[in-house]
Amino acid sequence: MTDLTNLTVAQIRDGHRAGDFSAVEVAEAFNANVADAKALNAFIVETPEHAIEAAKAADADRAAGTLKPLSGVPIGMKDLFCTKGVQTTAASHMLEGFVPRYESTVSQKLWDAGAGMLGKLNLDQFAMGSSNETSYFGNVISPWRRKDGGNAALAPGGSSGGSSAAIAARLCPAATGTDTGGSIRQPAAFTGITGIKPTYGRCSRWGIVAFASSLDQAGPMARDVRDCAIMLENMAGFDPKDATSLDLPVPRWEDALSSDLKGKTVGIPKEYRLDGIDPDIDAMWDAGIAMLKDAGADVVEVSLPHTRYALPAYYIIAPAEASSNLARYDGVRYGLRDLPQGAGLQEMYAATRAEGFGAEVKRRIMIGTYVLSAGFYDAYYTQAQKVRTLIARDFEAAFASCDVILAPTAPSAAFGLGEKAADPLAMYLNDVFAVPASLAGLPAMSVPAALNREGLPLGLQIIGKAFDEQGVLNAGLAIEERAGFTARAEKWW
Amino acid sequence: MAIDQATVRKIASLARIAISDAEAAAMEGELNGILGWVEQLGEVDVSGVEPMTAVIPNTLRLRDDVVDADPLTGGNRRDDVLANAPAAQHGFFGVPKVIE
Numbered sequence A: 001m002t003d004l005t006n007l008t009v010a011q012i013r014d015g016h017r018a019g020d021f022s023a024v025e026v027a028e029a030f031n032a033n034v035a036d037a038k039a040l041n042a043f044i045v046e047t048p049e050h051a052i053e054a055a056k057a058a059d060a061d062r063a064a065g066t067l068k069p070l071s072g073v074p075i076g077m078k079d080l081f082c083t084k085g086v087q088t089t090a091a092s093h094m095l096e097g098f099v100p101r102y103e104s105t106v107s108q109k110l111w112d113a114g115a116g117m118l119g120k121l122n123l124d125q126f127a128m129g130s131s132n133e134t135s136y137f138g139n140v141i142s143p144w145r146r147k148d149g150g151n152a153a154l155a156p157g158g159s160s161g162g163s164s165a166a167i168a169a170r171l172c173p174a175a176t177g178t179d180t181g182g183s184i185r186q187p188a189a190f191t192g193i194t195g196i197k198p199t200y201g202r203c204s205r206w207g208i209v210a211f212a213s214s215l216d217q218a219g220p221m222a223r224d225v226r227d228c229a230i231m232l233e234n235m236a237g238f239d240p241k242d243a244t245s246l247d248l249p250v251p252r253w254e255d256a257l258s259s260d261l262k263g264k265t266v267g268i269p270k271e272y273r274l275d276g277i278d279p280d281i282d283a284m285w286d287a288g289i290a291m292l293k294d295a296g297a298d299v300v301e302v303s304l305p306h307t308r309y310a311l312p313a314y315y316i317i318a319p320a321e322a323s324s325n326l327a328r329y330d331g332v333r334y335g336l337r338d339l340p341q342g343a344g345l346q347e348m349y350a351a352t353r354a355e356g357f358g359a360e361v362k363r364r365i366m367i368g369t370y371v372l373s374a375g376f377y378d379a380y381y382t383q384a385q386k387v388r389t390l391i392a393r394d395f396e397a398a399f400a401s402c403d404v405i406l407a408p409t410a411p412s413a414a415f416g417l418g419e420k421a422a423d424p425l426a427m428y429l430n431d432v433f434a435v436p437a438s439l440a441g442l443p444a445m446s447v448p449a450a451l452n453r454e455g456l457p458l459g460l461q462i463i464g465k466a467f468d469e470q471g472v473l474n475a476g477l478a479i480e481e482r483a484g485f486t487a488r489a490e491k492w493w
Numbered sequence B: 001m002a003i004d005q006a007t008v009r010k011i012a013s014l015a016r017i018a019i020s021d022a023e024a025a026a027m028e029g030e031l032n033g034i035l036g037w038v039e040q041l042g043e044v045d046v047s048g049v050e051p052m053t054a055v056i057p058n059t060l061r062l063r064d065d066v067v068d069a070d071p072l073t074g075g076n077r078r079d080d081v082l083a084n085a086p087a088a089q090h091g092f093f094g095v096p097k098v099i100e
Helices: A009-018 A023-035 A048-064 A105-112 A161-168 A185-191 A225-233 A279-294 A307-328 A345-356 A359-371 A377-398 A424-431 A435-439 A469-483 B005-014 B021-043 B078-082
Strands: A043-046 A074-078 A116-121 A174-179 A194-197 A217-222 A265-269 A298-302 A404-408 A444-451 A457-464
Touching (some): A009 A225, A023 A043, A023 A116, A043 A161, A048 A074, A048 A116, A105 A174, A161 A185, A161 A217, A174 A185, A174 A225, A185 A194, A185 A444, A185 A457, A194 A225, A225 A444, A279 A298, A279 A404, A279 A469, A307 A435, A359 A377, A359 B021, A424 B021
Parallel strands (some): A265 A404
Antiparallel strands (some): A194 A444, A404 A457
């Protein structure tokens, strides 16, 4: 019998529907892989009983002829989504032991579609990080290793590092992620999987622990483009409980998948050619251009002149919003309380927040507090929001002459745990290619395209026009079919 | 503009985060590094550019003006609201003594 954990979401769905296997068999196989992979530290909470319960319902639905779109498919849930009755921590000490009394809109949609939950996936604390090293519950270890014979532990990317590691290691066929400045795409690229951040507003933010609300957007991570389309269809949709939710119908992205790009134009942004970049990255990019030409697309050079200002603008806007959003952690309403002997209310706030937040979270709250403070607001925050307007205009101008943009996802392959942890700026720079699309609210996806000389996966990024997830998915499919990326991490855990 | 340790302590106070002198000293360097780097935004000509307020054009909606329009976010959920409070008492949030 085939190993059920090697199947994609589409294969599980279709095989279950055809009666090739039961949903309970699938759930048991993935539960076993999860239980066997403690060394990766991908999960904060495992919920095998949730997966089995959903699987039993899926098997009953099959017998009754009432199958749902994701019946029989168990998934991983990033621990940033509130799940009713299941601890939700955002990988923080602050929310350790927090058990929501409600379900996030996105996770509820997935359960309504028949999916089951294998567990809550580890992440960077409050989704702040690019390597999963800021989690209060310890680093996630990438299943990948360099082919140098060593066993250096590598970063799975961040912030959705538990999601990326779990999918790459076959602990789940798909998972949810969230992307504020690259947190779906960069971990997908680091682990040889696929992930898409849809247009801002496609997926409801209700019930997702907030980081930077004007940027936060949920999206799926999976092993191929089709699975991302299937997952996204079951995550997206209008939600009146989110003021920025898009009131638009959810397209049938899977049905409309097509890798025929005749008549399409692909833009190559010249400002993304960085001096001194890893030659393997440039070679992969050039190969990707050739693949899209082969799929029938025309290729043109485009200019995004404010690209170099995207990261500094992001590191004003995101911390500013975070400092405001995270003001809610006060030791009163939920989460940790640290009440030193004899302390009053103000001392309790300060002690609670000192104890409950990790170093990177504190750093960003401090930056955000400073740039929003009296006397500095215009120089930093207003200036950054103006630059953000210019970055969005850059994309508008570029999309006058192309349908999608192709670029690398990240400037490097996965780095070693600890290699960048001492220098916040070096870590921030890893999101240089991911952040511009976030600031402009555009759909963007990473697909695995090649291995570098160390044997580590590299990802190509496709950025699309607002609302054109289909164009992004189709270009991603054209690359996927031609790159033939089948490499996977050899099991050591 | 560089910030000093007194400013770091001021920001920490505004952010309601207790910090030790050693942490303030470490943070002085880190924050100056980051702020020095973001200052390059000052060289961008933004004359006539409006600051972004909505990344995807959208209009704010009004919900129906009725009590408990949405059962999840309406009223009568006191026990749910208090369920995760660290010191809930008698149907209220408990806080340390505020008034002397």
